[in-house]
Every structure is written in structure tokens, then in C-alpha cells.
Amino acid sequence: MADTNNLDWARLSAPSLTDMEALADAAFASLPEKFRRLCEGVVFRVEDFPDEETLEAMACETEFDLLGLFRGRGLIEGEHLSETGAEPNMVWLYRRPILDFWSESEDTLGDVVAHVLIHEIGHHFGLSDADMEQIESDAGARREG
Incomplete structure (x- = not known):
């Protein structure tokens, strides 16, 4: 954990989209390398909030939900981009909802971003929650080590 006594909280600003991209x-x-190799071709984006279409499609009550x-075709669905006009598989991280969640958490911002x-x-990949928890645990050990 960071030594908060040495941080000048009065001078810190919220992480920007670029900062969040760096955390991601x-x-x-x-x-794990095997996991990263399987992500080849997945596009990662950081936005402040989901767009209105996404909020409606996901039945979100607020933009912070x-x-x-x-979004895309997962490996278990037989991902192929050979289809004409197929969009690449994409992962979005939403900065403001992540920051809001982090403010109520005891985890570091890096850990929250990694979790999401x-x-x-x-x-x-169609992984179970248990699989994802194990990957998250392994990744956390790598970040700390």
C-alpha cells in the first residue's frame, strides 16, 4: 500500500482517460502470457461513460452502473472476423463509474481496473467466476512482485 503521508492530496487530480489506459x-x-496471447485482436477502449445505446441495452438505471x-463474439461462440463488416471484439472500461466504485472500495485503483x-x-473466453478470480489473484501477485 502507498505511503499516504507522502502524498499531497491537495495537489492530486483525478486520473485522466490516458492515466486509466496506462493502468489498463x-x-x-x-x-499470464497464455491469456494475453488469446486476446490477440481484442481492442481495448477507455471512455468516461457508456453511450446511451449501451445504457439502454444493459438496462442501467444510471450512467454509473x-x-x-x-462486446463482440467470444471464443466460445467461434470468433471469426472473416465475416464482412464484422466489428472487432472490444472491451470498454468506463473511467467515471470505475472511479466512483473505487471511492467506495478499500482496493487500489490499479486493482479495481485489473478486476474490471x-x-x-x-x-x-466464457470463463467462470472462479477462473477469473484465479487469474486476478495470479495477476495481482505479478503486479506486487
Whole structure:
């Protein structure tokens, strides 16, 4: 855990989209190599909030209800981009809802971003919650080590 006595909280600003992308990149880099190789071709995006269409499709009550989203054809569905006009598989992380969730959490922001990223990628693979928890645990050990 960071030494909060040395942080000048009065001078800190909220992480930008670029900062969140860097956290997501670091979280992705901490994932097992086999897992990362399987993600080839998946596009990662960080946005402040989901768009209105997504909020409606996911039956969200507020724009803060969705931390991330996988959209595309997962590996269990036979992912193939050879179809004409097929969109690439994408994972979105939503900065403001993640920051809101983090403010109520005892986890680090990096851990929250990693959690959301792993769970959204997990949808691509059709993994169980137990599988994702194990990957998250392994990735956390890599980030700390």
C-alpha cells in the first residue's frame, strides 16, 4: 500500500482517460502470457461513460452502473472476423463509474481496473467466476512482485 503521508492530496487530480489506459495496459501486462496471447485482436477502449445505446441495452438505471463491457463474439461462440463488416471484439472500461466504485472500495485503483479488465476479458473466453478470480489473484501477485 502507498505511503499516504507522502502524498499531497491537495495537489492530486483525478486520473485522466490516458492515466486509466496506462493502468489498463499495466493490468493487461500482468496477466499470464497464455491469456494475453488469446486476446490477440481484442481492442481495448477507455471512455468516461457508456453511450446511451449501451445504457439502454444493459438496462442501467444510471450512467454509473456499468464499469466495463465486452462486446463482440467470444471464443466460445467461434470468433471469426472473416465475416464482412464484422466489428472487432472490444472491451470498454468506463473511467467515471470505475472511479466512483473505487471511492467506495478499500482496493487500489490499479486493482479495481485489473478486476474490471479481467472480468470483461473473461466474458470473451466464457470463463467462470472462479477462473477469473484465479487469474486476478495470479495477476495481482505479478503486479506486487
